[in-house]
Amino acid sequence: MYTVDFSRPCRIYFVGIGGISMSAIAEVLRERGFTVLGSDRAESEVTKRLEEKGVRIFYGQRRENITPDIDCVVFTAAIHPDNPEYARTLELGIPHMTRAEILGQLMKNYEMPVAVSGTHGKTTTTSMLSEILVKAGTDPTLFVGGMLPSIGGNIRVGHSGYFVTEACEYTNSFLSFFPRIGIILNVEEDHMDFFHDLAEIRDSFARFAGLLPGDGALIINASIPDYRELTKNLSCKVIPFGPDPVDAYGEEVLYCPERIPLKLLVPGHHNELNAMAALAAAEYMGIRREQAVAALEEFTGTERRFERKGTFGDGVQLVDDYAHHPTEIEATLRAALTVPHRELWVTFQSHTYTRTKAFLEEFAEALSLADHVVVVPIYAARETDTLGVGPEDIAVRIRERGKDAVSVPDFASAEEYLWTNCIKDDLCITMGAGDVYKIGEGLLGRT
16 A cells, blocks of 8 residues: 655645545645645535645546646545546556545544544534534644534644544445544444444444554443443553443443533433543543533534524424434434424435435334424435335335325425425424435525
């Protein structure tokens, strides 16, 4: 594998530079003096920001974008071998690596790198820890998987040894990282287009934990079934957090809501647990508890994580949320039930055909917490429809559970349906990891 010499900035090209993580790496390298180029399918707020910082971006991925003077090309996991820029890179013999590999190499440049992993909750927990470190004056470098208003985006380039990033298990990418502190929020079935079963996923997280050095720490959710199977033989310190003051092994859990009550502005029990993980990491990093607690209690959330967008029509509350796994959906809807409202509407966009087929029943069960569900077409992402599943498969299973659910053919139909049927004091949530938020934008644009 190619090794980047960070003391000798070179010319690096990013294929898919507009992605949330790719753009963050590109920005850090640009700040370090590298010549950064890249391509993406279309202009976005992220690409505009990079261009303002001196990054050259090509719109459309073409062979001629890859030139012999490029020293290294970085690809995302979504790039296929038939991609013209990938093919040209191989043809010219230019060194190349994955997004995870270059991020892992970058982590080696920091004294206190933190990697936040888990099936869900990564962005919120990373944001919480980021908020703590910024307010504590540590001047950290931060890679957040969403837009964090307090840092004005998804990236903050600091000048200290503190570094925080999300760590995704998909394609085992987090095994390319070099953290000193690791967080495991939860371990559940997901990304079944890559993993065979839960046992393989657990093995991946165990290998991630094994990356931590002896002078590091693993912060892990004690409610993960048999969590000590993931931590056995580790040389680092293991710090459990969780919902209960005692774990399944009869040992005390010092980081739990009962022992450390917090007054959070973000709703939901899942956010209490995310805060426990962030607090445990912050204290291990030397942040005083009173500083960390104050930052957590001022945290207002990240974009697309129970983000209150405004009202439409005759006073319908609109929230947008990124939830796309059944556990996330349930957590978000249970949080929504604590918010005063008349009836709860959810417009749901499932993310990938593989996930939809794997979790049809689980999606229906979680979404049945709402009073009304509007299911829109599946967001394909990296896939094509070869599994024969669609939005009506989800809707019919919700109706079987006695709840109102419809499937619609497009966003325009969903927008019209919500505009016609939602009334004053209803709570409407657009939900999913794709572009379902555009329906909410359309509704807000009508008022």
